[in-house]
Amino acid sequence: MFERYGGFASVSKIVMAFYDKALDSDIIGHHFEDVEMSRQIDHQTKFIASVMGGPAAYTDDALHRVHAHLKINQEQFDEMTALLEETLEEFDFDRTDIDEVMGHIRARARHIITA
Template sequence: MKATLFDRYGGFGAVHRVVLSFYDRMLDSDIVGPYFDDVDMPALVDHQTKFISQVMGGPATYTNEVLEQLHRNLDITQEAFNEMADILESTLFDFDFAPEDVRTIMSDVRGRRQYIVSRS
C-alpha cells in the first residue's frame, strides 16, 4: 500500500508545525490578518491541522458542508482566499514539501473555494 502524504511527511506533529507557521504568516498579512481578530487561535490551529491532515490523506474528516457552515458568516473574499492559498503554498515549500505534493495539496484546497468564499 502506498504511503499517504500525511504519513510521508510525519503525521500530525509535522502537519501541526506547518500549520503553526502558516498562521504566523496569515496573522502578518494585511489582507487576511484581520479575519483572525478575536479568534481562539489554538482551537483554529487544531482544526486546521486536522483539515490539512485530511487533505494529505490523514484520518480527519471535514465534509464540504461542514466547511461551508464554518465559513458562512465570515465574509471571506476571493482576494482573501487567494492570499490564504498563496501563504499556504509558500509555507509548504518552506517546509521542503516536494513540488508535486504541494500541487496535490493546493489542488484540493483550491477546489474547496466555493465552500469558503462568501457568495455575496
C-alpha cells in the same frame, strides 16, 4: 502523503508557521483578531491532515457552515492559498505534493469564499 511528511506533529508545525504569516497579513489577518488561535490551529491541522490523506475528514457542507459568516472574498482566499503554498515550500514539500494539497483546497473554494 500524511505519514510520509511526519503525521500530525509535522502538520501542526506547518499550520503554526502558516498562521504566523496569516496573522501578519494585511489581507486576511483581521479574520483572526478575536479567534482562539489554539482551537483554530487544531481545526486547521486536522483539515490539512485530511487533504494530505490523514485520518481527519471534513465535508464540504461543514466547510461552508464554518466560513459563511466570515464573508471571505476571492482576494482573501488567494492570499490564504499563497501563504499556505509558501509555507509548504519552506517545509520542503515536493512540488507534486504541494500541487495535490493546493488542488484539494482550491477545489473547495466555493465552500470557503462566502462574500
